[in-house]
Amino acid sequence: xxxxxxxxxxxxxxxxxxxxxxxxxxxxxxxxxxxxxxxxxxxxxxxxxxxxxxxxxxxxxxxxxxxxxxxxxxxxxxxxxxxxxxxxxxxxxxxxxxxxxxxxxxxxxxxxxxxxxxxxxxxxxxxxxxxxxxxxxxxxxxxxxxxxxxxxxxxxxxxxxxxxxxxxxxxxxxxxxxxxxxxxxxxxxxxxxxxxxxxxxxxxxxxxxxxxxxxxxxxxxxxxxxxxxxxxxxxxxxxxxxxxxxxxxxxxxxxxxxxxxxxxxxxxxxxxxxxxxxxxxxxxxxxxxxxxxxxxxxxxxxxxxxxxxxxxxxxxxxxxxxxxxxxxxxxxxxxxxxxxxxxxxxxxxxxxxxxxxxxxxxxxxxxxxxxxxxxxxxxxxxxxxxxxxxxxx
Numbered sequence: 001x002x003x004x005x006x007x008x009x010x011x012x013x014x015x016x017x018x019x020x021x022x023x024x025x026x027x028x029x030x031x032x033x034x035x036x037x038x039x040x041x042x043x044x045x046x047x048x049x050x051x052x053x054x055x056x057x058x059x060x061x062x063x064x065x066x067x068x069x070x071x072x073x074x075x076x077x078x079x080x081x082x083x084x085x086x087x088x089x090x091x092x093x094x095x096x097x098x099x100x101x102x103x104x105x106x107x108x109x110x111x112x113x114x115x116x117x118x119x120x121x122x123x124x125x126x127x128x129x130x131x132x133x134x135x136x137x138x139x140x141x142x143x144x145x146x147x148x149x150x151x152x153x154x155x156x157x158x159x160x161x162x163x164x165x166x167x168x169x170x171x172x173x174x175x176x177x178x179x180x181x182x183x184x185x186x187x188x189x190x191x192x193x194x195x196x197x198x199x200x201x202x203x204x205x206x207x208x209x210x211x212x213x214x215x216x217x218x219x220x221x222x223x224x225x226x227x228x229x230x231x232x233x234x235x236x237x238x239x240x241x242x243x244x245x246x247x248x249x250x251x252x253x254x255x256x257x258x259x260x261x262x263x264x265x266x267x268x269x270x271x272x273x274x275x276x277x278x279x280x281x282x283x284x285x286x287x288x289x290x291x292x293x294x295x296x297x298x299x300x301x302x303x304x305x306x307x308x309x310x311x312x313x314x315x316x317x318x319x320x321x322x323x324x325x326x327x328x329x330x331x332x333x334x335x336x337x338x339x340x341x342x343x344x345x346x347x348x349x350x351x352x353x354x355x356x357x358x359x360x361x362x363x364x365x366x367x368x369x370x371x372x373x374x375x376x377x378x379x380x381x382x383x384x385x386x387x388x389x390x391x392x393x
Contacts, residue, residue: 032067034068035060045078047080047089051091054071054092054095057103065101068104072106073108076113076114077114077116078113079142080118080123082118092124093129094127095126096252101131102131102132103131103132104132106133106136107137110138110260114138115138117139117141122245123244123265124249126248130252130253132255132256134257135259135260137260138260139260139262144167144287144295145240146168146237146296146299148163148194148297149161150234151231156227157225158220159204159221160219161219165290170219173239178240181301185197186237189233191294192289194237196348207221207222241328242301245265245268246265246266247268248268249274253275256277256280257282259280259282265299266284266299266303267303273313275314277316278319278320279318279322280321281321281322282322283324284298284323284325284331286298295326298325302330302331302351304319305330305333307334307335307337307359308335309336309358311335311336315338317334319332324353326348327348331349331353332344335357337359339361340362342364343366344367346372351372353370353374355374356377357377357378358379358380
C-alpha cells in the first residue's frame with residue numbers, strides 16, 4: 001500500500017522541493033561546528049604553513065560552509081619571510097564561508113602574538129574575501145621606515161639635519177619605487193613625547209638627500225626656492241612612503257579587525273566596494289624608543305582607508321574605540337563610504353585625524369582628536385594653504 005501523498009505536494013511540486021531544501025539547510029546549519037586549528041602544531045607559523053592552512057580552510061568551507069574555522073597563532077614573535085612572486089604574504093583571496101560561517105585568524109593577545117612582515121609586499125592581501133576576522137595580535141615590519149633629526153641649518157631648497165642616534169638615515173628610508181609620500185614636519189623636541197606643531201608647519205615635500213658627514217644629512221626640497229620654517233635645534237620628522245600595505249583587500253564583505261595593533265606597517269586599503277568593514281579596539285602606534293628617544297611617527301603611512309576616491313560606494317562600516325597615535329598620514333579615512341567612526345582617539349597624525357571624503361553618510365561621534373584636524377568634505381585633498389593645493393593621501 002502506498003503512503004498518503006502530502007497535501008502540499010499535490011498540484012504544487014515546487015513547494016515540496018522548497019520545503020525539502022529548507023529542511024536540509026536547517027539540518028546543515030544545526031550541525032555547524034567550530035574548529036580550532038593550532039597553526040604552529042598543524043602547519044607551522046611560516047609563509048608556506050599559513051598558505052597551507054588557508055588552502056585547507058577553503059576546502060573545508062566547500063564541504064561545511066557554515067562552520068567556524070579558527071586558525072590559532074601562539075604567543076611569540078614570528079618573522080614571515082616571503083620571497084615568492086605572490087602579491088601578499090597572507091593571501092585570503094576566495095575565502096567565502098557560508099552566511100553563518102567564518103574564518104578567524106586568532107592571536108593570543110595584542111602584546112603577545114607578533115607577526116613581522118617584509119617591507120615591500122602587502123602583509124594581508126585578497127580579492128573577493130568574505131566573513132573573515134583578524135584578532136588579538138600585533139602586526140609590524142622588521143625595520144624602521146621613518147626617521148628624524150635636529151636642524152643644523154636651512155637655505156632655499158634645502159634643510160641640513162643631524163639624524164638622531166639609532167634612527168635610520170634618509171637614504172635608508174628612501175623608497176625609489178615611488179616619487180610621492182616624502183615629507184618633513186616639525187615636532188616638539190621631547191625625548192618621550194614629541195608632538196606635532198600645528199601653526200606654520202605645513203608638510204614640506206623633499207626629493208633626495210645627500211650625506212654630509214657623520215650623521216649629518218642635507219635634504220633637498222621639491223620647491224627649490226622654499227625656505228623651511230625651521231630654526232637650529234628644531235626636531236623634524238622625516239617620512240618616505242614604502243611599498244607594501246598592512247592589508248589590501250579588493251571586493252568582498254564582512255571583514256573584522258579586532259584588538260589588533262600595527263606599528264611600522266600601519267596603512268591598509270579596502271577597494272572595489274568592499275563593505276561591512278569593522279575595526280574594533282584597534283591601535284596604530286609608535287615603535288619603542290631608540291636610545292631613549294620616542295619616534296615622531298608610527299610609520300610613513302596612515303591607518304585604515306575604507307574605499308578610495310574613485311571606487312564604488314561602500315556601506316555598513318564601523319570604526320569604534322580605536323587609538324591612532326602619530327600616524328604618518330590620515331589616521332582613518334572614508335572615501336565614498338557610509339557607516340560610523342565613534343569613540344576613537346587620534347593624536348599627532350601627520351595629515352588628518354579623520355578624513356571622510358565624499359562620505360555624507362559617515363557618522364562621526366564621540367571621537368577625541370588631538371593636534372590633527374578632522375575633515376569631512378567632498379574633496380579628499382587638503383585645503384589650499386600658502387597658495388598651494390592638494391597634499392598627501
